[in-house]
Amino acid sequence: MNDALVDRISGGLGMLLAGSYIVSAQGIEDSLLADGVGASGVPMGVGIVLLIASFFLFVKSLKNKAAMDEPPHSGETEGPAAMGSKHPHAMALGLLLILAAYVFLLPLLGYVLSVGILVGAVAWFAGARAYTSLLMCSVLAGPVLWLVFDWALEIRLPVGLWPMWLGK
16 A cells, blocks of 8 residues: 555545544533533534644645556655654654653643643654754744633643742
8 A cells, every 4th residue: 555545545534533523522511610612612623623634634645646556666665664764662652751751841831831842852753853943843832822722712721830930
């Protein structure tokens, strides 16, 4: 199976999963303690993001239809080993350690700095080496996600020890 076919299958299954997730999220009832977003707000957002990502993956596979029909060139192999990637268990362990560091740093540094570090560490671990792009993504991730959650969705996020450090 080549990459375009895998993308087409993954995109189609992702859209089906996202659709069922969105329908299920619409059935969540708000309680008396519900905030402005409601109990279904975040699950709906996750479902919509999954739907959009799956749709674009599916469209990408259609654009690469010509690549689906071509057999691999001689000497080429498919799969992660051909790309020189790390062993899947090593990748999972590394990502788990990065996530554990994020959970440890969140109460200390707050959401904005912790998410910036998380995004930068995951991107670097996954192989991003364009340091300017990596730095800009890390610097912008925290504030942008904070604006989405704290300002737009009105979901309060941890500020960490900043108030104590600033004497407030």
